[in-house]
Amino acid sequence: MPANQRLLRQAPKPKAGMVHFGPGAFFRAFNAIYTDDVTDPISDDWGIVAVSLKSTTAKDQLAPQGCAYSAIERGPDRETIKQVNAIVDVRVAPDDPEGILALMADPAIKIVSLTITEKGYCYDSASKILDQSNLDIQHDLKHLDSPRTALGFIVSALNLRRKDGHEPFTALSCDNLPSNGQLLQNLVLEFAALIDGKLANWIKANGTFPSTMVDRITPATTPADIDRLAAREGYKDLAAVVHEPFRQWVIEDNFVSDRPQWENAGAQLVQNVDAHELMKLRCLNGTHSSMAYLGFLAGYETISEVVADPDFAQLVHAMWRDEITPTIPTPEGEDLSAYCAALMQRYQNTGIQHRTWQIAMDGSQKLPQRILGTVSDNLREDKVPHRLCLAVAAWMRFVGGVDEQGNEIDVRDPLAAPLKAAFNSADDAEGKVKAILAQRQVFDAALAENERFVVAVQKALAGLMEHGARHMVAECTV
Numbered sequence: 001m002p003a004n005q006r007l008l009r010q011a012p013k014p015k016a017g018m019v020h021f022g023p024g025a026f027f028r029a030f031n032a033i034y035t036d037d038v039t040d041p042i043s044d045d046w047g048i049v050a051v052s053l054k055s056t057t058a059k060d061q062l063a064p065q066g067c068a069y070s071a072i073e074r075g076p077d078r079e080t081i082k083q084v085n086a087i088v089d090v091r092v093a094p095d096d097p098e099g100i101l102a103l104m105a106d107p108a109i110k111i112v113s114l115t116i117t118e119k120g121y122c123y124d125s126a127s128k129i130l131d132q133s134n135l136d137i138q139h140d141l142k143h144l145d146s147p148r149t150a151l152g153f154i155v156s157a158l159n160l161r162r163k164d165g166h167e168p169f170t171a172l173s174c175d176n177l178p179s180n181g182q183l184l185q186n187l188v189l190e191f192a193a194l195i196d197g198k199l200a201n202w203i204k205a206n207g208t209f210p211s212t213m214v215d216r217i218t219p220a221t222t223p224a225d226i227d228r229l230a231a232r233e234g235y236k237d238l239a240a241v242v243h244e245p246f247r248q249w250v251i252e253d254n255f256v257s258d259r260p261q262w263e264n265a266g267a268q269l270v271q272n273v274d275a276h277e278l279m280k281l282r283c284l285n286g287t288h289s290s291m292a293y294l295g296f297l298a299g300y301e302t303i304s305e306v307v308a309d310p311d312f313a314q315l316v317h318a319m320w321r322d323e324i325t326p327t328i329p330t331p332e333g334e335d336l337s338a339y340c341a342a343l344m345q346r347y348q349n350t351g352i353q354h355r356t357w358q359i360a361m362d363g364s365q366k367l368p369q370r371i372l373g374t375v376s377d378n379l380r381e382d383k384v385p386h387r388l389c390l391a392v393a394a395w396m397r398f399v400g401g402v403d404e405q406g407n408e409i410d411v412r413d414p415l416a417a418p419l420k421a422a423f424n425s426a427d428d429a430e431g432k433v434k435a436i437l438a439q440r441q442v443f444d445a446a447l448a449e450n451e452r453f454v455v456a457v458q459k460a461l462a463g464l465m466e467h468g469a470r471h472m473v474a475e476c477t478v
């Protein structure tokens with residue numbers, strides 16, 4: 001069945017006011033929908049130019065459809081479909097970096113937003129500073145006119161705006177990182193200072209980098225989703241996305257100039273996002289990653305399958321109750337136990353097929369802010385969070401690359417090779433744990449050398465290797 005280009009092209013498009021890096025499923029199911037919901041295509045100039053840093057996939061999917069696509073909202077027993085028209089153009093950075101820089105230098109662009117995932121920030125997650133050993137960063141520092149990284153594009157475009165006498169755009173990080181705006185600002189300033197100290201000072205004085213908390217569960221779209229949509233609607237939409245009904249966007253209200261009225265679609269504009277972000281990263285992403293590794297090892301394919309196992313559901317409840325919520329302040333307007341109860345219902349949504357393998361990706365970049373910070377806070381209170389330690393051990397077993405049936409695991413992680421080598425450098429759990437804890441990009445020295453933590457993870461890994469994930473989860477529920 002051909003793409004129904006006529007159907008997807010009918011809507012008028014707003015003029016471009018934003019550039020967005022990272023046009024994957026999450027952005028299309030989240031930022032683009034919030035923007036679509038509040039933008040009048042005739043009178044508002046909030047169209048989004050979406051930019052991929054590497055892959056041509058988003059362009060291949062969106063461009064033939066005039067950048068329109070379907071967002072499929074799936075509840076446990078109901079599906080609704082919305083056509084989204086917020087994207088006005090889609091580009092691939094390596095095809096035309098100069099053209100993208102020229103666009104970003106244009107004062108009509110008020111906001112540059114990012115969903116580039118943790119590794120897109122090219123930083124050392126333990127020390128939080130720019131990773132100058134990253135080859136793309138090295139390239140961008142030398143070739144500012146044809147960058148490869150989001151940081152390179154932002155600094156280069158801000159440099160052009162400064163030279164042209166324009167104000168900066170607001171740089172809006174929408175990735176799952178604590179104080180993501182502050183982190184982005186620090187990295188941009190560090191990068192800019194390596195180019196020109198005056199540029200760094202100008203950005204510091206004039207630019208803004210609001211932090212945000214973003215939340216909507218959005219699994220990768222599958223061919224079956226596209227076929228099901230085609231059977232229902234009569235057109236084949238290669239750019240379609242599937243998402244849960246829930247969404248939450250908390251944004252620090254600190255923009256250089258105007259912005260879409262996202263609050264009219266329910267976004268919360270606040271003075272400080274940090275408590276919201278901590279709650280979301282630790283309660284949601286922390287248990288998501290725990291379920292991803294333990295669930296994958298136990299042979300479960302999706303999160304809804306994982307929480308259908310009463311032992312796993314019990315484990316997650318116990319993590320929230322004893323190990324996670326005691327470490328976080330309650331954000332204004334939230335109730336932590338209601339938040340966690342709602343999370344469990346979201347995980348149970350069988351309309352959403354969120355694969356444990358997908359969430360397990362890039363664990364080396366995710367673990368510090370999702371789980372290890374919580375572990376450290378517990379240890380500071382003289383408590384050993386055994387369930388989170390079991391999740392850390394499951395991650396170690398996962399990156400070891402062989403599942404409980406002896407099959408190879410397709411581990412996707414920038415540190416996959418050193419982690420696998422560390423796992424294989426010893427025969428027993430004690431040695432494996434020591435070798436992996438020595439990875440300073442993931443574990444800070446204080447945690448890696450905490451004896452109670454080391455022993456808890458060693459015991460958990462030994463148990464996983466001997467008895468398997470299901471057994472260990474059942475042991476850990478009380």
Ligand code: CS2
Pocket residue numbers: 176214215216217218284285288289358359360366
């Ligand atoms: C997930 C997140 O893939 C993952 O690592 O934990 O993408 C999660 O679905 C979102 O953060 C929910 O807002």
